[in-house]
Amino acid sequence: MQNFIQNLPKVELHLHIEGTLEPELMFQLAKRNQVNIPFQTPEEVRAAYQFTNLQSFLDIYYQGADVLIHEQDFFDLTWAYLLRCQADHVIHTEIFFDPQTHTARGIAFETVINGISAALDKARQELGISSQLIMCFLRHLSEDDAIETFKQALPYQDKIIGVGLDSSEQGHPPEKFARVFKMARDAGFIPVAHAGEEGPASNIDDALNLLGVQRVDHGVRCVEDPQLVQQLAETRMPLTVCPLSNIKLRVFDNMQQHNIVELLRQGLCVTINSDDPAYFGGYMTDNFMAVADAHKMTHAELAQFTLNAIEASFISSTEKARMASEVKAYLNHTDTE
Ligand code: ADE
Ligand code: ZN
Numbered sequence: 001m002q003n004f005i006q007n008l009p010k011v012e013l014h015l016h017i018e019g020t021l022e023p024e025l026m027f028q029l030a031k032r033n034q035v036n037i038p039f040q041t042p043e044e045v046r047a048a049y050q051f052t053n054l055q056s057f058l059d060i061y062y063q064g065a066d067v068l069i070h071e072q073d074f075f076d077l078t079w080a081y082l083l084r085c086q087a088d089h090v091i092h093t094e095i096f097f098d099p100q101t102h103t104a105r106g107i108a109f110e111t112v113i114n115g116i117s118a119a120l121d122k123a124r125q126e127l128g129i130s131s132q133l134i135m136c137f138l139r140h141l142s143e144d145d146a147i148e149t150f151k152q153a154l155p156y157q158d159k160i161i162g163v164g165l166d167s168s169e170q171g172h173p174p175e176k177f178a179r180v181f182k183m184a185r186d187a188g189f190i191p192v193a194h195a196g197e198e199g200p201a202s203n204i205d206d207a208l209n210l211l212g213v214q215r216v217d218h219g220v221r222c223v224e225d226p227q228l229v230q231q232l233a234e235t236r237m238p239l240t241v242c243p244l245s246n247i248k249l250r251v252f253d254n255m256q257q258h259n260i261v262e263l264l265r266q267g268l269c270v271t272i273n274s275d276d277p278a279y280f281g282g283y284m285t286d287n288f289m290a291v292a293d294a295h296k297m298t299h300a301e302l303a304q305f306t307l308n309a310i311e312a313s314f315i316s317s318t319e320k321a322r323m324a325s326e327v328k329a330y331l332n333h334t335d336t337e
Contacts, residue, residue, distance in 0.1 A: 001289075001292055002289065004299055004302070004334055005285055005288045005289055005292060005302060006088075006089070006285055007089055007330070007334075008089060008288070008302060008303060008306060008327070008330060009089050009091045009306055009323070009326050009327050009330060010088060010089055010090045010091065010272075010284045010285075010288070010306055010309070011090065011091060011092045011093070011271070011306055011309035011310055011313055011323065012085070012090050012092075012093040012094065012273050012274065012284055012309070013093075013094045013215065013238070013240045013271055013273055013309055013312060013313060014094075014096070014217050014218075014240035014241075014242055014271075014273035014274075014275055015081070015093060015094075015095050015096060015273060015274055015275065015277070016095075016096045016097070016098065016136075016166070016275065016276050017074075017077060017078055017081065017095050017096065017097050017116060018061065018064070018065045018068070018077075018097070018098055018101060018276075019061065019275060019276025019277065019278060019279055019280075020077060020078075020080065020081040020084070020276070020277055020278050021064050021065070021067075021068075021077055021278050022042075022080065022278045023039075023042035023043075023045035023046055023278070024042050025076065025077065025080060026042070026045060026064055026067055027041075027042055027045075029067035029068065029069075029073050029076070030067045032073075033067060033069045033070070033073070035066055035067045035069070037063075037066075037067065048060060049248075049279055051248055051249055051250070051279075052250060053198065053249060053250060054168065054169065054170075054197065054198050054249050055168055055170075057248070057249055057276075057279060058167060058168060060279075061276065061279060062101055065098075065101050065102070066105065068102065068107070069107060070111065070115075071111050071114050071115040071118075072115065073115065074111065074112055074114075074115025074116050074119075075115040075116070075118050075119045076119075077115075077116075077119075078095075078115065078116045078119035078120065079119040079122065079123070081095075081277075082119060082120075082122075082123040082127060082129055083127075084277070084283045085123070085127070085129050085283075085284075086123075086127050086129065087283075087285075088283050088284040088285045089285075090129065090284055091128075091129065091130070091323060091326070092129070092130045092131065092310075092313060092315065092319075092323065093129065093130075093131050093132075094131065094132045094133075094134060094161070094162075094313060094314060095116070095120075095131060095132070095133055095134065096134050096135075096136045096164055096166065097112065097113075097116060097133065097134075097135060097136065098136050098138060098166065098167075099112055099113075099135060099149050099152065099153070100137070100138045100141060100145065100146075100149055101138070103149065103152070109149075109152040109153070109156070110156075113133075113156050113159055113160075116133065117133070117159050120133070130315065130319070132161040132162070132313075132314050132315070133159055133160050133161060134160070134161060134162040134163065134164045134190075134192060135149070135153055135160050135162070135163055135164070135189075136163070136164040136165060136166040136167075137149060137150075137163065137164070137165050137166075137177060137180065138166065138167040139165050139166065139167045139168060139169065139172035139176065139177065139194075140167045140168045140172055141167075143176055143177055143179060143180055146177060146180040147179070147180050147183065150163070150180055150183055150184055150187075154187065157187070157188070157189075160189065161189070161190055161314050162189050162190035162191060162192055162214075162314065163180075163181065163184040163189045163190075163191055163192070164191075164192045164193060164194070164217065165177055165181075165192075165193035165194055165195075165207075165211070166194045166217070169194060169195070169197055169198045169199035169203065170198055170199060173199070173203055173206060174193060174195060174203055174206040174207045174210050174211050175206060175210050177193075177211065178210045178211065181193075181210075181211040181212065182212075185212055190214055190314055191211055191212050191213045191214060192213050192214060192215045192216070192217055192240075193207040193211050193213045193216065193217060194217040194218055195207040195213075195216050195217065195218065195219060196216065196218055196219045196220060196221035196222055197217070197218035197219075197220070197221070197246075197249075197251060198221075198249075198251065199221070200221060200224065201221050201222050201223075201224040201225040201228055202225075203221075204216055204219055204221070204222050204225075204228060204232075205225075205228060208237070214238075214314075215237070215238040215239075215240055215312055216232075216237060216238070216239050216240070217239075217240045218239070218240070218241065218242065218246075218251075219232070219239035219240075219241070220239070220241060220246060220251060220252075220258075220259055220260070220263075221251075222239070222263075223259055223262075223263075229263075229266065229268070232268050232269075233266055233267040233268050236268075236269045236311070237268075237269065238269040238270075238271060238308065238309075238311070238312030239263070239268060239269065239270045239271070240271050240273050240312070241260050241263075241270050241271060241272060241273065242272075242273045242274065242275035242280075242287070243255065243258055243260060243272060243287050243290055243291050244274065244275075244277075244280045244281055244282050244286065244287050244290055245274070245275035245276060245280045246258060247280075247290075248279070248280040248281065249280075254294070255290050255291065255293070255294035255295075256294045256295070258291070258294065258295075260272070260291060261291065261295040261297060261301075264301060264304060264305070264308075265301075269308045269311060269312055270305070270308060271305055271308050271309040271312055272284070272287050272288055272291060272305045272309075273287065274286070274287050288302065288305070299331060299334060299335055300331060300335075303327055303328075303330070303331045306327050307324055307327055307328075310323045310324050310327070311324075
């Protein structure tokens with residue numbers, strides 16, 4: 001199983017680039033940029049990653065991003081993630097970034113996007129990994145702040161395919177961002193949003209109806225509303241599920257309790273993703289392995305996670321067909337060995 005999963009072509013649709021900052025790179029950048037961090041060693045940083053809920057993670061995560069200052073830092077961060085993609089056979093990735101985490105510290109939008117984009121271009125050419133960028137609004141900040149960020153993004157629209165919504169879900173429901181999402185949709189950005197991670201199933205409904213999202217990030221609390229589950233299955237509305245994240249942030253007590261396999265078998269377009277792999281203990285292969293270790297699954301079911309992700313991705317139908325045949329060929333080949 002380990003071998004099958006390791007070599008299975010994968011597509012990632014829920015990955016925060018700031019969440020790929022490994023402690024070693026954090027130390028390197030802190031030294032390079034003369035930023036103080038409240039830890040002595042990378043091991044000490046890892047030991048601090050004990051979370052009780054989403055907020056306890058976000059507090060430490062936003063602090064970690066302070067070491068990112070120059071374009072080269074954003075390049076190095078993104079390139080390190082793309083090398084992990086290569087090792088995990090990730091053939092396509094759709095990456096979130098949080099501009100407000102950086103612009104609030106006086107870092108220019110341009111610095112962030114140019115550093116990330118340069119690494120994505122290099123990976124396209126040298127590693128054959130395709131990618132898209134999705135800009136997230138921080139839901140703990142005001143809608144006016146999000147609108148300001150949206151305006152800053154307009155000159156870079158050729159580099160950004162969509163807008164998303166992340167950060168603290170409790171107390172910041174989708175309706176708070178209805179106006180900025182309408183502006184973004186009208187300008188041609190594809191909308192997605194985190195919903196039903198810690199917040200109730202009604203947030204998923206609201207993300208669909210008030211924000212017009214084309215994918216739901218997380219969405220695992222949909223099971224609290226059976227009618228919604230049926231609707232998600234019938235419409236094949238994608239859920240970008242993050243198994244290791246959900247355990248680390250205590251959305252589920254353990255992987256056996258996680259509902260991703262049940263949702264897959266009910267015909268929902270669920271996908272496996274790593275969310276913030278440097279903080280949650282694993283990249284794509286680790287997430288697939290954790291699910292397969294806890295649930296008895298066939299090779300075809302595991303491959304279906306990638307087929308779902310291809311279906312749910314924001315690439316051309318030609319690219320989707322090419323990637324789907326790569327996965328099917330892999331499945332046929334390994335199952336006849
Ligand atoms: N930002 C980074 N990871 C997140 C998550 N899992 N939920 C909400 N906001 C996030
Ligand atoms: Zn997320």
